Amino acid sequence: MPRLFTDRFILTPGPTEIPNRIRLALIREFTNPDLDPDFLELYKGVVKKLKRLVNAEKSDLYIMIGEGMLGLEAAIANLVKKNDKVLVIANGVFGEGFADLVRMYGGEPVLLESNWRRAIDPSDVERSLEKNRDIKLLTVVHCDTPSAILNPVEEIAKIARGFGVLSVVDAVSSIGGVPINVDTSGIDILIGGSQKVLNAPPGLTIITISQYAWDETERVKYNGFYLNLRIWKEELDKEGIFPYTVSDPLIRALDESLNMIFEEGIENVYERHRKARQAAWSAVEAAGLTPYPMKIEDSSPTVTAIEVPTGIDEAKLRETTWKKYGVMIAGSWGKLKGKVVRIGHMGVQASRNYLILGFTALARALRDLGFPINIGKVVEAIEESFH
Amino acid sequence: MPRLFTDRFILTPGPTEIPNRIRLALIREFTNPDLDPDFLELYKGVVKKLKRLVNAEKSDLYIMIGEGMLGLEAAIANLVKKNDKVLVIANGVFGEGFADLVRMYGGEPVLLESNWRRAIDPSDVERSLEKNRDIKLLTVVHCDTPSAILNPVEEIAKIARGFGVLSVVDAVSSIGGVPINVDTSGIDILIGGSQKVLNAPPGLTIITISQYAWDETERVKYNGFYLNLRIWKEELDKEGIFPYTVSDPLIRALDESLNMIFEEGIENVYERHRKARQAAWSAVEAAGLTPYPMKIEDSSPTVTAIEVPTGIDEAKLRETTWKKYGVMIAGSWGKLKGKVVRIGHMGVQASRNYLILGFTALARALRDLGFPINIGKVVEAIEESFH
Incomplete structure (x- = not known):
């Protein structure tokens, strides 16, 4: 299936999706x-x-x-x-x-x-x-x-x-x-x-x-x-x-x-990012996966790094989320390359619906590659963290 | 009069006006x-x-x-x-x-x-x-x-x-x-x-x-x-x-x-820039001004530099074209600062109507500052060069 222009989302830890207000600011006046x-x-x-x-x-x-x-x-x-x-x-x-x-x-x-x-x-x-x-x-x-x-x-x-x-x-x-x-x-x-x-x-x-x-x-x-x-x-x-x-x-x-x-309020923005981290960690747990950092307090409110389960090909996993499910997630670099995938929750990504897009795509791709996940539980975990 | 968002044009030798096709390309997809x-x-x-x-x-x-x-x-x-x-x-x-x-x-x-x-x-x-x-x-x-x-x-x-x-x-x-x-x-x-x-x-x-x-x-x-x-x-x-x-x-x-x-054709683009240079030089002559380069062949098809007439304050001149007439032209740098003003004819600017905007604004501002110019002749000189 060809990639649809409207059916794709960037959930990598930067560059990110660009909100429409920012797109319009880019071309408003030169x-x-x-x-x-x-x-x-x-x-x-x-x-x-x-x-x-x-x-x-x-x-x-x-x-x-x-x-x-x-x-x-x-x-x-x-x-x-x-x-x-x-x-x-x-x-x-x-x-x-x-x-x-x-x-x-x-x-x-x-x-x-x-x-x-x-x-x-x-x-x-x-x-x-x-x-x-x-x-x-x-x-x-x-x-x-x-x-x-x-x-x-x-x-x-x-x-x-x-x-x-x-x-x-x-x-x-x-x-x-x-x-x-x-x-x-x-x-x-x-x-x-x-x-x-x-x-x-x-x-x-x-x-x-x-x-x-x-x-x-x-x-x-x-x-x-x-x-x-x-x-x-x-x-x-x-x-x-x-x-x-x-x-x-x-x-x-x-x-x-x-x-x-500033319109949202700096403190509200920080709180939203902390919630996004909690939601991501809950989703990781609900999916039966392991976060790379040992504790949530040591993990950034802006990105979650997840161990690639044993036996899963990381390149194939990311290719599946992107090509098959229209959601781009990231691998990692250096000695973590191939061992870790990442979902960004930066700015607009630090929201319930973006995280649901990211984690359901990850879950579906893992399922396709033979790692069973209860996707409903993943969605609920995210939903609950944002209440 | 406050500056109107829609009544302003950038005729400086870069940055330039940005054509709408390029604006849209900027935000089409990230x-x-x-x-x-x-x-x-x-x-x-x-x-x-x-x-x-x-x-x-x-x-x-x-x-x-x-x-x-x-x-x-x-x-x-x-x-x-x-x-x-x-x-x-x-x-x-x-x-x-x-x-x-x-x-x-x-x-x-x-x-x-x-x-x-x-x-x-x-x-x-x-x-x-x-x-x-x-x-x-x-x-x-x-x-x-x-x-x-x-x-x-x-x-x-x-x-x-x-x-x-x-x-x-x-x-x-x-x-x-x-x-x-x-x-x-x-x-x-x-x-x-x-x-x-x-x-x-x-x-x-x-x-x-x-x-x-x-x-x-x-x-x-x-x-x-x-x-x-x-x-x-x-x-x-x-x-x-x-x-x-x-x-x-x-x-x-x-x-x-x-x-x-490439859609216009590279050779056509170059020809349009050469015409723009000719138009700019004709406009300078019609205005009774002096180009900075000695000969048109030594002058770039992308920008025209014009001597500021004796007795005219260059900063005031540019301020007038911009604040009063909504057209930004450039001064110069280094030892030419204060002595030369410039109009760009780069890409979209290398056209009849952009040059008319640039030179009529320059002519009106000079007139305001006491240097009389026959504006009709300036417009005609540009029009003719593009035939």
């Missing part, structure tokens, strides 16, 4: 963002809303044109100099991945490894920093999407600050779905993405920079252009000129996403 | 570009169309997520090593700007300066290369947008190849509006942008890479991630995996733009 003073005001308004979202009133915040990786690399490029020691909290694929970026810029990553099925224990971070007094910077991922693990980044940032160590937090797949307080926790650089919980298209990196981080950029003096944070400060903040032409429709889409969040 | 095999096919199809557009069948071509500056910096980052000498053809703002990028990567720019009102003379390039036998790379801008100068990049690339020198061509604001033959001229890296003649939103960089350029990347071994061309070859070409999540709506918009070009 301008020359370099020359239109109204656009500069719009951009500043989006920055203000983002600062409010992550409580980063004391930091600077920029929206750069590029995928989340741009922000992650920019953080390292601007803060790491040759031979700098960096504590890399490596309890997941993306956590570990920071080590590669650190090496690219001549830094020396010190890996803090731990059980990938658990959130990192802040006391382990404390011990590592005590043992390695020459560490200048620490990296940690808030939601390590490939395993769905949620790390306690606020506690970790506070510990880092206590040691005079800067903190870089990858919040690409949590921003907008999990509370983050940059100011009170002292996160020095926080990176967010447009295409995860914010339900906008890929192409924007959000980055906050504390005064401590700015001071460090003066020591490091990174010299490139596109990844250079200081150029944003010098050209945009001081002159009101973008370093390069930003993508006005993507900024408008992000603006509409933030409007939707 | 997917997870990392996981949807159909999207990978779509991306490959767009690459194929772009290769056809610039005759780059023998080169590799990628569409990276970021503004044109990303591609310019990627070219230099991947081809320039410490102490490499680079011939920078500096007869315009962007031409000159390459020198900064070269320095960022430790290279030594050798500036070939010449009259900014003229296209570069290829024999000057030849003489420079004869004199500087240790030059490894040459940079040149096809359409140097701030002055509207069009350089003979194909001849220059051929000369470079004759000396065993690599060529990097910035075609950000010409691609799609001026013929470019990468294969026959031997351009090693060509960079294009989405937001100029292609009338798509900002956010995409197009880059072609010849085998000679690939060989050079092996010598240079640039080590970053986001700007690293070799990662695209290794991950996308070999594994079918994007190095990071690409922006699916922007790729779809670019695809639709290319469909429009």
Whole structure:
């Protein structure tokens, strides 16, 4: 059967379905963002809303044109100099991945490894920093999407600050779905993405920079252009000129996403994501499956990772949900590839009906491949969690 | 009078107005570009169309997520090593700007300066290369947008190849509006942008890479991630995996733009841009104004740069066209700032009615500021050029 344009849903943990309000914002009006003073005001308004979202009133915040990786690399490029020691909290694929970026810029990553099925224990971070007094910077991922693990980044940032160590937090797949307080926790650089919980298209990196981080950029003096944070400060903040032409429709889409969040109420949005996590975990249990994280508290409210049952071919499973049932779910990356499938509950996906689409497709595909599931129970589990 | 949403047109030389077909392509369908095999096919199809557009069948071509500056910096980052000498053809703002990028990567720019009102003379390039036998790379801008100068990049690339020198061509604001033959001229890296003649939103960089350029990347071994061309070859070409999540709506918009070009016929599109240049120059003459380039042949078919008449405040002039007449035109940059205004004729703008909007707004604003213009003659000059 050919794939029907109207019978398909994206339940992957980003990119996600794009709500109609955001689609319309994408094409409502175009301008020359370099020359239109109204656009500069719009951009500043989006920055203000983002600062409010992550409580980063004391930091600077920029929206750069590029995928989340741009922000992650920019953080390292601007803060790491040759031979700098960096504590890399490596309890997941993306956590570990920071080590590669650190090496690219001549830094020396010190890996803090731990059980990938658990959130990192802040006391382990404390011990590592005590043992390695020459560490200048620490990296940690808030939601390590490939395993769905949620790390306690606020506690970790506070510990880092206590040691005079800067903190870089990858919040690409949590921003907008999990509370983050940059100011009170002292996160020095926080990176967010447009295409995860914010339900906008890929192409924007959000980055906050504390005064401590700015001071460090003066020591490091990174010299490139596109990844250079200081150029944003010098050209945009001081002159009101973008370093390069930003993508006005993507900024408008992000603006509409933030409007939707504030209209619903930030706390309501977070509560809805927690409910979605509960619903997903209940559905996993009702289906007789096993979540990858050990405990629900260690699992992100934005994505659920599920072990692929023994004997089931993961590629075949995902192909079946997509090609046969019109629902795209995700596999995983790195050492979890083939072993884990994931359903996103990010933004619009964090709802009863989207989760029912995701889990009934997963259940039907598993049933087709020989793993029997009571689909009615799965639907009821989700329905009940949202009451 | 408040600015009316429906009574405003963007006549700047990129970003431009976005045609409705491209707006609709932006929001027609969203997917997870990392996981949807159909999207990978779509991306490959767009690459194929772009290769056809610039005759780059023998080169590799990628569409990276970021503004044109990303591609310019990627070219230099991947081809320039410490102490490499680079011939920078500096007869315009962007031409000159390459020198900064070269320095960022430790290279030594050798500036070939010449009259900014003229296209570069290829024999000057030849003489420079004869004199500087240790030059490894040459940079040149096809359409140097701030002055509207069009350089003979194909001849220059051929000369470079004759000396065993690599060529990097910035075609950000010409691609799609001026013929470019990468294969026959031997351009090693060509960079294009989405937001100029292609009338798509900002956010995409197009880059072609010849085998000679690939060989050079092996010598240079640039080590970053986001700007690293070799990662695209290794991950996308070999594994079918994007190095990071690409922006699916922007790729779809670019695809639709290319469909429009091929439906019209590439040669017809180029002819329309040449007519637009003629119309713009006739309008400038009818208005009693002076083009910035000395001769029409040295001026790009995609943009016209006009001297601001003595005694006219350029900022006030542009504010009047936009705020009072609803038409945005551009000023210029660098040493041309305040002295030149520009009207784009890129893609949809390269048409009779768009040019009439642009030039009648310019004429009315100049008249308001005390420079008398016979507006009827301006309109007729444009009308006649399109017959």
